[in-house]
Amino acid sequence: MFKIYSYLPTKIIFKVGAINELYKHIKGLGKKALIVTGKSSTKKNGSLQKVQEQLEKENIEYIVFDKIIPNPISTTVDEAAEICRKEKIDFVIGLGGGSAVDSSKAIAITAPNLGKFWDYVPVGGGKIPEKALPIIAIPTTHGTGTEADPFSVITNPLTREKVGIGYDNTFPKISIVDPELMKTLPQNQTAYTSMDAFYHSIEAFFNINANPYSDVLALDAMKRIVSYLPIAYEKGDDIEARIHLSWASTEAGITETLTGVIANHALEHGLSGFYPDIPHGLGLCITGPYLFEYIFDHIFERLAIVGREVFGVYEADDKKAAKLAIKKLRDFQELFNLNKRLSELKVRKEDLKEIAKTGYRILKGVIAVTPGNINDEDMSQILKNCY
Secondary structure (H helix, E strand, C coil): CCCCCCCCCEEEEECCCCHHHHHHHHHCCCCEEEEECCCCCHHHHHHHHHHHHHHCCCCEEEEEEEECCCCHHHHHHHHHHHHHHHHCCCEEEEEEEEHHHHHHHHHHHHHCCCHHHHCCCCCCCCCCCCCCCCCEEEECCCCEEEEEHCCEEEEECCCEEEEECCHHHHHHCEEEEEEHCCCCCCCCHHHHHHHHHEEEHHHHHCCCCHHHHHHHHHHHHHHHHHHHHHHHHHHCHHHHHHHHHHHHHHHHHHHHCCCCHHHHHHHHHHHHHHHHCCCCHHHHHHHHHHHCCCCCCCCHHHHHHHHHHHHCCCCHHHHHHHHHHHHHHHHHHCCCCCCCCHHHCCCCCHHHHHHHHHHHHHHHHHHHHHCCCHHHHHCCCCCCCCC
């Protein structure tokens, strides 16, 4: 028997050219904004300038905080939060990939409350943030779905804990999803981010709390990614492909809100917490098929559905169809050189056990909704299989 809890308070504006209508949606949010972004990509693709022009159109002052790195860290969040307090920032704009938008959420809850960001993390202080600044999400990649969920993933650089948090007040107030902003994504980022969305979807489909609402979105997102990622990978400015991949990412974000991910994200968070240079989407591709093989007996019926619906597997027997689904997934990932071994990425074998323990400890919630009742020793074995 399934249960559905649906709460999505975000106004999502999805259309080509939506960035040019930002000014319509920021009226009444305040007089001063913090634009949270990375060091270079939004400057190069022109999206930062577009946001600045929209703010100026409404006579809104702004400060650009451009120190966000691919795996954002808590000390940077704390620095930005202090700027918000001193400069009396009214709202926060996350502009860029998932790292920038996630950071904007973390800043939004840290700035108006006491202390530092880690005080509001379950493995840190565990406080519930009472207040939050309004958040505007403007993704420039089609991967995390953070525009449609409350989650923010931040790493503590001292403990190497990469933790996801999410509260009702970390949902973006407004999300501007403009596929036009994705056209300049390089090939590797096109693949990494799209497969991030794919794994959000497939993990939600296997989650023990999966339901008809999330299933429809998850399957549709996976089908769009399998159909349009090869096109966008080869021809980055194909706007139709970017539209489908952008919508797949947003769908995947909604599935995270409705259902959530499973142990594959715990494996990857442990991994990139120790090795932050490993892109999140790549890490998920490395560990995902091995996790599915490990818990195969608990997911093969649903895996068979993925094989038939997403990869076009024609096999009546569920177990055979499920095995073919894993093969098809690996074949698909191979198109983008995503079937790496951990040894190729200079991961030390002696770190695997600690990586597994850390991933298990910081993301017990996603372990609990993973079929198969796995523990940290199981996770360690899965990482060894990936090595």
